[in-house]
Amino acid sequence: MEKAENPFADPGLPPHEHRIQDIDERAAKRSERTVALLFVVSMLATVGFIAAYVAIPVDKVVYIWPIGLTSALNFSLGLTLGVALFCIGAGAVHWARTLMSDEEVADERHPIEAEPEVKTKVLADFADGAKESGFGRRKLIRNTMFGALALVPLSGVVLLRDLGPLPENKLRTTGWKRGIRLVNQSTNLPLRPEDIAVGSLTFAKPEGLEEDDHDFNNKIAKDALMLVRLQPQDIKDKRELEWSHEGIVAFSKICTHVGCPVSLYEQQTHHVLCPCHQSTFDLADGARVIFGPAGHALPQLNITVKDGFLEAASGFEEPVGPSFWERG
Incomplete structure (x- = not known):
């Protein structure tokens, strides 16, 4: 009597298919420019956040469809900060999907405490992954990403202005002067x-x-x-x-x-x-x-x-x- 086949047998990983960016450097360059563009838009949105915070009066109200009447300052801050954060995330995702290595590798589970040779392998894999990501070679992506990540925290720094008045003469002057009853x-x-x-x-x-x-x-x-x-x-x-x-x-x-x-x-x-x-x-x-x-x-x-x-x-x-x- 023949032994029945296992209906849940491990099918293994499907064959790896190369992306267009893996075989066409022009396509890779287009993806690189797209990622860089997203990071640049994030930087511009952060600058817009700071400009809106400084320039728009806190009591200004505008009509925004379909919201209706709303604070111009709050709407501008939310829009610019949202664009800045979204573009950083979108740039990172597009970078990972089009330029970083997408080849799946199966590995057997191992004990929690890694053996020395496993640690060596992990470090080597990390180095290979960094190399394959093009982080060192694709300077345009790297530099624009650093720029976007460096500018976004400025949104929070600018908000520190509300902790107190600016260093002007507001606290030194009052409504009292000579001749006031x-x-x-x-x-x-x-x-x-x-x-x-x-x-x-x-x-x-x-x-x-x-x-x-x-x-x-x-x-x-x-x-x-x-x-x-x-x-x-x-x-x-x-x-x-x-x-x-x-x-x-x-x-x-x-x-x-x-x-x-x-x-x-x-x-x-x-x-x-x-x-x-x-x-x-x-x-x-x-x-x-x-x-x-x-x-x-x-x-x-x-x-x-x-x-x-x-x-x-x-x-x-x-x-x-x-x-x-x-x-x-």
């Missing part, structure tokens, strides 16, 4: 000296700054002011006394730790407390820090009186709020 932030009326009682805490803003202004929040974050009326004999700091008016002193309301609004005043000690991290300032001694993580005193605004109303005699002499890298 102090306006009560609660009543929106200009302040007179008699409006501020001894021991009271009043919050003020520059005249002309309105809550319905489109950039009100950005401006009040630097312009917010607090006024306290002390007995002149209780003021210890000489400059603070010179910059006050009949015991009325004006300091920035923005804590010099992380920018929280200082708002808790203790009348008997003349101390003011930031509710976020408990930084405490002595308003009778130049608003110096007496407790907490704040790095420096609250900036004082030089005030005077004109036509019966309190106004700034000058702007702040130092940046308000937390310390920053360019603060001298």
Whole structure:
């Protein structure tokens, strides 16, 4: 009786068929140029990402079919970054499919711990694969790939800009300058000296700054002011006394730790407390820090009186709020 044939016999690997690029150098050159083109497009898309991030306003809205109204900045960033990443992937895939070796080789499984001769063989196979890929010989592909891979991370580096303001004068300037009246932030009326009682805490803003202004929040974050009326004999700091008016002193309301609004005043000690991290300032001694993580005193605004109303005699002499890298 004849033994039945195994229906699941290993058919083995099919015969290897050469690609057109394996036998025609002109076809190989076309594939090389295609891969290089994809890498170059990736580089241009990365440059476009950076240009869009810098040039397109964050509040600009455009109509994109079929999405509808959308942020021009978000759409541009997504499109350019997507093209940059896609072209790197497409270039790598096309390179592998057309120019790298595609011959399948069957090898028997071996123990996890390789023998020395196996390790030698693996290293030799790796060297052969690198040679067959044309990585060393096809410099156009290699150089454009390196260029694309080097530029793509710049997309993330550019986004670091949002970690803080650019090194300009934004943090050094506020809405306060000579002749600007102090306006009560609660009543929106200009302040007179008699409006501020001894021991009271009043919050003020520059005249002309309105809550319905489109950039009100950005401006009040630097312009917010607090006024306290002390007995002149209780003021210890000489400059603070010179910059006050009949015991009325004006300091920035923005804590010099992380920018929280200082708002808790203790009348008997003349101390003011930031509710976020408990930084405490002595308003009778130049608003110096007496407790907490704040790095420096609250900036004082030089005030005077004109036509019966309190106004700034000058702007702040130092940046308000937390310390920053360019603060001298």
